[in-house]
Amino acid sequence: MRDLGVGFGHLLKGQRWVARHGRQFGFGLVPGLITLVLYAAALVSLALWGQDFVTWATPFADDWSSPWPGLFRGLLTALLFALGLLLAVVTFTAVTLLVGQPFYESLSETVDRDVSPDGTAPESELPLWRDLWISGRDSLRIVVRAGLWGVLLFALGFLPVVGQTAVPVLGFFVTGFFLTEELTAVALQRRGVQLRERLVLLRSRKLLVWGFGTPLGLAFLVPFVAVFLMPGAVAGATLLARELLGEEIRDGDGRTDPEGAPDAPRDEHAHR
Structure with missing residues (x-):
């Protein structure tokens, strides 16, 4: 259960970090605002014409x-x-990260340097277009996985009692997991950790992941909150990535060395 608190702690530390770096926080709002407008239009359309679609589909x-x-x-x-709201929460992060890829990469590197004992950060040697391609490809894979979970949860929603109680709770934990994957991908991709390896790493410490992602997913349900939390979420996810990899974290309270964090494979594209 300790990992739940640690994960939530990294979420709070990320928000505090961007609060102390106002300029980067301001730039980080732009991608989220663009994505929010697009998603709001889609959800409004679903609310207005969703019943017509259901009537057409159930003659x-x-x-x-x-x-x-x-x-x-x-x-x-x-x-x-x-279901549309669940997919919006999960895919909002992926789309926002893709739109704001250059900024969030810079933000994550700055956080790494700030908390690293030697003041350095892993850097990708890949060109920007290659990083964007990998990020977009992996995000699409995650969206497909999340969509399959969404369809399953949608079907389970028809079960009496369970569908109205346990299924929504399960949905929030699923959302939290995929949100965390998308956010930590910014830091882990720079370290050469591929999607399959990232998923193994996250599954090895589910409580840590849920402690970070589930409260964030709940907060993202509130209009406009996701936009303001995104920069801090990226910063916190960078700290979480260091925790998962067992890298030392230096902050105002001193240095902490995460215990029991498994090693993750790295490739030749990441600086040591």
Whole structure:
């Protein structure tokens, strides 16, 4: 259970870090604002026309006696919007990171230098277009995985009692995991840790990941909050990446050396 607190602590430390670096925080708001406008338009469209879509997709309910067609379609509309909201929360981070890739790379490197005992940070030797390609490709893979989970949770939502209690809770933990993967990818990709290796690393310390990502996922449900938390989330995810890799972290309280963190493979593209 200690890892839950450690993960949440890194989330708070990331927010405090950007609060002390106002200029980088300001630049970090721009990608989130652009993405927010796009997602808000999509969710509003889903809210306005989601019921029409459900009615079109369920012609077999037309012959049911009242009030069952309305209740059935109302439930499906609510579940459809919940699924859209879940995917929006998960993919918001991926799209925002892609839009703001140059800034967030710079932000993550600055955090690494600030907390590293020797003041250095791993740097990718790949050109920007290559980093963008890898980031976009990996983000698409994560979105597909998250989408499959979303479909599964959508189907489980039809189960009596469980679908209205346990499934939403499970959904938040799933969201938290994928959010953390997307955010830590900024720091881990610079270290040459590939997607498959990142997933193994994150699964090895699920409580740490949930402590960081689940509260963040809940906060992202509040309009505009995601935009203001994104810079600090990237900073906190950099600290979390160091924790996962067992790298020493130096802060105002001194140096801490994470215990029990497994080593992760690195490749020739990352500086040592």
